Amino acid sequence: MLQKNYYKILQVSPQCTQEEIKKAYRKLALQFHPDINHKTTQIFNEIKEAYEVLGNATSRSKYNTTFFYYLVEDKNVNIHSIVQQTYQLTSFIQSGNRFTMDYEMIATYIHHILQPLQVNLIQTTAEKDKYQQIENNLYLTAAALPFHQYQKVYTLLSNVFPNKINLYNKLLKQKKQNWLGEKYAILIAITMTIMLCFIIAYLS
Numbered sequence: 001m002l003q004k005n006y007y008k009i010l011q012v013s014p015q016c017t018q019e020e021i022k023k024a025y026r027k028l029a030l031q032f033h034p035d036i037n038h039k040t041t042q043i044f045n046e047i048k049e050a051y052e053v054l055g056n057a058t059s060r061s062k063y064n065t066t067f068f069y070y071l072v073e074d075k076n077v078n079i080h081s082i083v084q085q086t087y088q089l090t091s092f093i094q095s096g097n098r099f100t101m102d103y104e105m106i107a108t109y110i111h112h113i114l115q116p117l118q119v120n121l122i123q124t125t126a127e128k129d130k131y132q133q134i135e136n137n138l139y140l141t142a143a144a145l146p147f148h149q150y151q152k153v154y155t156l157l158s159n160v161f162p163n164k165i166n167l168y169n170k171l172l173k174q175k176k177q178n179w180l181g182e183k184y185a186i187l188i189a190i191t192m193t194i195m196l197c198f199i200i201a202y203l204s
Contacts, residue, residue, distance in 0.1 A: 006050035006063065014064070014092065017100055018057060025051040064105050077118060079125045079134075085113050086137035093144045103149040110138060110153045119160050135161045143171060147179035 007014050028047045032040040054060045089109060093101075114122075125131055142150060142157055150172065156170045194196045 004046075006054050009046050010054060013095070018055070018060075020062075021051070021054050025055065031051070060107075061102070064102055079121055079127055079130045082113065082118055082122060083111070083130050083133050083137075086134050086141070089113070089141050090137045093141055099132040103145055105143065106141065107149040107152045108142065111156065113138070114156055114160055122160065135164060139164055139167065142168070144180065145175075147175040150175050 007016075010021060010028065012020055012024045016024075025047065029051075030036075032044045034041045034044055034048060037077065052059075053063050057107055076172055089106070093106070122131060138157060138161070145153070154168060154172055158165045161168075
């Protein structure tokens with residue numbers, strides 16, 4: 001059974017916010033409501049079905065995992081289909097909003113692309129240009145991941161693409177430093193705020 005693209009039905013991108021989903025639903029529900037046009041009942045039902053899933057953050061997260069597994073599912077997998085999968089992924093990353101991006105889903109997506117069968121095809125292909133395209137696309141995707149999600153794909157990517165192990169190690173180090181910097185920056189800001197409050201209270 002094919003996975004319905006609820007994002008397409010609601011005419012929104014997979015990176016949209018919950019508020020944007022709500023607005024899109026209201027607009028489409030009004031446009032295709034059966035009370036206005038009885039011929040659009042089926043369309044309205046699909047819109048309602050899509051909103052029931054995407055309108056709730058929990059059910060949307062579950063749907064996202066299933067939806068992106070479907071995107072990479074290919075019974076006749078070959079090196080060309082794997083290249084296409086990685087291009088889909090980089091396109092998704094580049095067109096998305098980094099503040100609303102589901103990075104856990106992307107890490108899962110990378111693991112799904114690099115299943116044993118597909119890894120074997122990648123590593124044994126005679127088409128070196130295709131190997132490099134896959135290697136570069138997944139590196140660009142990994143570079144966009146935050147530290148914790150990057151950790152989940154680091155070992156896998158390093159093993160599959162040993163030529164880039166130095167770059168993956170460098171990325172790991174940079175992401176860890178950035179994560180620690182952000183973590184301690186927040187703690188410092190909180191501490192400074194508390195100290196400032198005490199000073200103001202003391203002076204007053």
